[in-house]
Amino acid sequence: MAAAKKPVDRRAQIVEAASKSFAMFGYKATTMELVSKIAAVGKGTIYTFFATKEELFSEIIGQLSKELREVAERTIDHDRPFFDNLSEALHELLLFREKHELIVKLSQEVRDIGTPMAKDGIARLEQGILAFIQQEVSYGIDKGELRGANPQLTAFVMLRLYLALSLEWSKQHKPLSRKEAAGYFGELLRDGLAVR
Amino acid sequence: MAAAKKPVDRRAQIVEAASKSFAMFGYKATTMELVSKIAAVGKGTIYTFFATKEELFSEIIGQLSKELREVAERTIDHDRPFFDNLSEALHELLLFREKHELIVKLSQEVRDIGTPMAKDGIARLEQGILAFIQQEVSYGIDKGELRGANPQLTAFVMLRLYLALSLEWSKQHKPLSRKEAAGYFGELLRDGLAVR
DNA sequence: AACTGACCAAAATTTCAATCCGGTCATTCG
DNA sequence: CGAATGACCGGATTGAAATTTTGGTCAGTT
Numbered sequence: 001m002a003a004a005k006k007p008v009d010r011r012a013q014i015v016e017a018a019s020k021s022f023a024m025f026g027y028k029a030t031t032m033e034l035v036s037k038i039a040a041v042g043k044g045t046i047y048t049f050f051a052t053k054e055e056l057f058s059e060i061i062g063q064l065s066k067e068l069r070e071v072a073e074r075t076i077d078h079d080r081p082f083f084d085n086l087s088e089a090l091h092e093l094l095l096f097r098e099k100h101e102l103i104v105k106l107s108q109e110v111r112d113i114g115t116p117m118a119k120d121g122i123a124r125l126e127q128g129i130l131a132f133i134q135q136e137v138s139y140g141i142d143k144g145e146l147r148g149a150n151p152q153l154t155a156f157v158m159l160r161l162y163l164a165l166s167l168e169w170s171k172q173h174k175p176l177s178r179k180e181a182a183g184y185f186g187e188l189l190r191d192g193l194a195v196r
Numbered sequence: 197m198a199a200a201k202k203p204v205d206r207r208a209q210i211v212e213a214a215s216k217s218f219a220m221f222g223y224k225a226t227t228m229e230l231v232s233k234i235a236a237v238g239k240g241t242i243y244t245f246f247a248t249k250e251e252l253f254s255e256i257i258g259q260l261s262k263e264l265r266e267v268a269e270r271t272i273d274h275d276r277p278f279f280d281n282l283s284e285a286l287h288e289l290l291l292f293r294e295k296h297e298l299i300v301k302l303s304q305e306v307r308d309i310g311t312p313m314a315k316d317g318i319a320r321l322e323q324g325i326l327a328f329i330q331q332e333v334s335y336g337i338d339k340g341e342l343r344g345a346n347p348q349l350t351a352f353v354m355l356r357l358y359l360a361l362s363l364e365w366s367k368q369h370k371p372l373s374r375k376e377a378a379g380y381f382g383e384l385l386r387d388g389l390a391v392r
Numbered sequence: 393a394a395c396t397g398a399c400c401a402a403a404a405t406t407t408c409a410a411t412c413c414g415g416t417c418a419t420t421c422g
Numbered sequence: 423c424g425a426a427t428g429a430c431c432g433g434a435t436t437g438a439a440a441t442t443t444t445g446g447t448c449a450g451t452t
Contacts, residue, residue, distance in 0.1 A: 010395090031444060042396035044447080053445065083390070146389055153372075153380065154389065156365060157357065164356040169349070176349075184349065192388035193342055193350065194279070206426090228414060229428095238427035240416080249414065 011049045013039045019060050023102035026109040027057060027118045054117060061121045064102060065128040071096050072132050082140040083190050087182040089136070090162045093129060130155055161185065207245045209235045215256050219298035222305040223253060223314045250313060257317045260298060261324040267292050268328050278336040279386050283378040285332075286358045289325060326351055357381065 017039035021030040032053055036043040050056040075092045076085050097103050103125065109118040134155035140146035146154075165181050176184070213235035217226040228249055232239040246252040271288045272281050293299050299321065305314040330351035336342035342350075361377050372380070 032446080033444070036397095043445090044396055045394080047446070048394080051446095144391055147391055149380070149383075152369075153365070157360065157380075157384065160360040160364065161353065161357060164353065164360075168356065169352060173348075184345065184353075187345075188353065188385075188388065190388045190390040192384065192386045194386040195340055195343055227412085229412095232428095239414090240427050241425085243415070244425080247415095 010039075010041060010045060014041060014046055014049060014056070015059060015063075017041075018056050019063075019102065022057065022060060023105055026105050026115070027121070028109065028113065028115045057117060057121065060102070061124050064100070065125055068093065068096065068125060068128060069132055072129070076136065078139070082136075082143070082145040083186045086133075086136065086158065086189075087162075087186050090133075090159075090185075091178060091182065094162075094166055126159075130159055133158055158189065161189070206235075206237060206241060210237060210242055210245060210252070211255060211259075213237075214252050215259075215298065218253065218256060219301055222301050222311070223317070224305065224309065224311050253313060253317065256298075257320050260296070261321055264289065264292065264321060264324060265328055268325070272332065274335070278332075278339070278341040279382045282329075282332065282354065282385075283358075283382050285328075286355075286381075287374065287378065290358075290362055322355075326355055329354055354385065357385070 014035065018030070018035045021035055021038055025034075030053075032043055032046055035056075036046055039046075046056065050059065071092055072089045075089045078085075103122075106118045106121055109115050110122055134151050137146060137151045137155050137158070141148040141151065162185060165176060165185055169176060210231065214226070214231045217231055217234055221230075228242055229239055231252075232242055235242075242252065246255065267288055268285045271285045274281075299318075302314045302317055305311050306318055330347050333342060333347045333350050333354070337344040337347065358381060361372060361381055365372060
């Protein structure tokens with residue numbers, strides 16, 4: 001219903017062109033003129049569909065966020081134990097993230113020049129992941145696999161911990177193998193550190 | 197032995213002056229000229245004791261790191277349970293950090309303009325904390341309170357987790373009280389999340 | 393009616409002279 | 423005579439003006 005079919009769907013052309021440009025040059029260096037060139041469309045036409053550059057960007061982040069969620073959802077199998085699902089899903093998300101050029105480019109842009117809009121985009125993606133984890137945590141609590149303290153905080157801790165283990169640790173040490181990371185992560189979250 | 201006593205100890209004068217200036221204006225805005233003025237000393241005299249501005253700064257970070265360690269050491273009582281000590285010590289360190297003007301100023305400078313030398317200083321302080329935690333973790337393992345996986349990684353995870361809980365969480369949510377944070381932190385690390 | 397690109401004001405970038413700063417060293421002081 | 427000093431140097435930084443770029447508009451074209 002949203003997408004009527006025409007000889008050529010200009011809106012889709014534009015979104016695709018913008019997507020490429022944002023991934024290739026980042027938010028700041030992507031100009032509306034450039035997008036119009038790639039889309040083979042007059043600059044004015046873009047403004048028929050999107051009121052501002054930010055709105056166009058937002059549409060693309062929205063699509064990407066949805067895609068991210070689908071990746072995560074696809075790796076979850078509610079018949080398996082909670083912690084297996086969790087570290088599997090986080091691993092898939094991390095791979096996706098590392099491979100997806102737009103995300104890589106935006107992260108770099110945030111790091112190097114701190115473009116506020118790029119920050120915003122990354123934050124939205126992270127927020128989406130957080131919401132997903134929280135949903136799974138709540139499910140795990142319902143199923144009785146998980147102790148039921150504050151699911152929001154728990155989801156937050158899980159994400160931070162996973163990122164620390166898989167990204168930050170390797171900044172100063174030999175990176176953990178996928179197996180080591182998942183093992184340590186799962187063990188710590190499941191059973192804690194105390195000798196019992 | 198290192199500090200001979202003279203009518204006035206110029207070296208100490210200089211270090212104190214520099215310390216004040218770094219805390220007041222940050223690394224970048226502290227000029228050698230300014231330090232010499234505060235220390236009531238000719239600029240050239242500074243170079244009798246420190247070859248470069250960086251070396252002077254390094255000396256001060258070294259002192260501060262030692263001070264930090266003393267604060268942590270003072271709150272540890274090896275007769276108490278490991279996790280009590282841990283969250284107590286981390287809390288003390290956080291308070292110290294928040295109160296210490298030099299650390300606050302340097303953090304701000306890193307955030308706002310990313311001065312490499314300031315980054316470096318903060319990194320060294322964090323490294324010191326990490327080494328301290330690691331030592332305590334090893335001790336906890338020896339005493340049989342802690343499961344004995346990779347102490348370095350464990351220390352790293354503990355610090356990240358504590359910082360996430362006490363600093364990052366509050367960027368987007370109502371901050372946790374000291375009690376909530378310590379409670380959640382201790383419980384998660386000690387016992388994990390799984391229902392048993 | 394859909395589309396275009398020349399056009400505009402605001403923002404970003406470049407340029408470049410003026411200033412500043414870390415570090416040196418010939419001179420001074422005690 | 424040796425410790426201390428501050429004028430001095432060149433490279434880096436800053437600020438402001440000039441120039442270019444860019445998000446967004448809209449009169450004109452198809």
